[in-house]
Amino acid sequence: MNMDEQYVVKVHTNTFLIRGKEYEVTAPAKFDQFTGELVDDKKLDDAAVELANEKYRQDMDIISPEEIKKYRAAKNLSQRDLASLMGWHPTTLALYEKGAFPSESNSQALKSLIIDRQI
Structure with a gap:
């Protein structure tokens, strides 16, 4: 067998x-x-x-890795670019895209950015 x-x-x-x-x-x-x-x-x-x-x-109500990646792709931003825009270290954003849970405030900041930029 x-x-x-x-x-x-x-x-x-x-x-x-x-x-x-x-x-x-x-x-x-x-x-x-x-x-x-x-x-x-x-x-x-x-x-x-x-x-x-x-x-x-x-x-x-935490942002997903896919939502972050989709936003970056739509805006043609690198992880480093988006991290800089948010005032974060690039590793922080990389971890969120790999599946780490962002803090409540970081998640809300990303969601606000994505919603504001879609208008």
């Missing part, structure tokens, strides 16, 4: 704790088909975590 044949992907519901708030996510997960035990799978596990993070962002 091939090692991959030992595993099966099924829908699984898990609860994630993000900054003291619980978020339930149903997503694909890998299981050992003989024992029924959940098996670590970086790609599937990361996708489930990102679903929970997105729920948190929506719940807390």
